[in-house]
Amino acid sequence: MQALAERLDAELRGAEVTAAEPLGFSGLKTVVPGPETLAGLVVRGVDRRAKYLVVHFEPDDATAPRVLVHLSQAGRLDVERPPKRTRAKGSVVRMHLRDRDGDEVALLVREYGHERKAAWWVLAPGDDGPLERLGPEPDSEEFSELVLHGDDRRRVHTILRDQRTVSGVGRGYADDALWRARLSPYASLASLDDTQRAALLDAVRAVLVDGLERERGRTGGLSQPKLGEHFEVHARYGTACPRCGDGLRRVSYESHEVTYCPACQTDGKVLADRRLSRLVK
Ligand SMILES: [Zn+2]
DSSP, X not given: OHXXXXXXXXXXXXXXXXXXXXXXXXXXXXXXXXGGGGTTOBEEXXXXXXXXXXXXXXXXTTTSOEEEEEOTTTEEEXXXXXXXOOOOTTEEEEEEEEOTTSOEEEEEEEEOSSOOOOEEEEEOTTOXXXXXXXXXXXXXXXXXXXXXXXXXXSBHHHHHHOTXXXXXXXXXXXXXXXXXXXXXXXXXXXXXXXXHHHHXXXXXXXXXHHHHHHHHTOOSOEEOOOTTTSOSXXXXXXXXXXXXXXXXXXXXXXXXXXXXXXXXXXXXXOOOOHHHHHHHO
């Protein structure tokens, strides 16, 4: 998401919105201000907060609206030069702009599959909308304090996925961070010693930095990467652990599937699949 925001920022900064055209029934999550109020606004910059892309307009956020885009699992963004008129299946919104050089450009948000979860918001000046509920970013002091000294009794994996506790990690990076820190997917934060906590903090930050590096090196469409292209262990169960060569396994809990290496993370112990064992009972 960070790399995507950087690329959009380079494309669209200084561009003037000519129209924002909603294309789906359920994509737009706000009513007021309406998308028509965006016409004439100049893009000040594009960045990211958690998994939201944030489009800022001139002169500043206190007096101009902001646009948020959440791509969810299957959404993607296309920059169209020149803009198209077609209405591709799964289209959510097409924003038409005139860029710094006076050329017409459009930003199309669309979604593949049937989920219909990709969404966008037009936030009134000063309104944080869904950003209000987000926890601190992983590189903040606040997150560092939580990991090194917090007494949260939940599992680390649950904590990392909870956007109200820390924003922008998600389950893929949670798998990779636990693997890097050699921690069990079932470890709770309160049970970790100081060394493990420090390793966890380093691991979370490292997987995010490395993920961003890989993304910055990508060319082509502005889609989200496919699973498995992007992560070290997440969703790679059945293949060899990149560190020790043993087989990666998966375990289900809380309706999530976690990939881990028994040799590196659980002293060789294969974790019981809680969903499966419930069924067996
Ligand atoms: Zn291993």
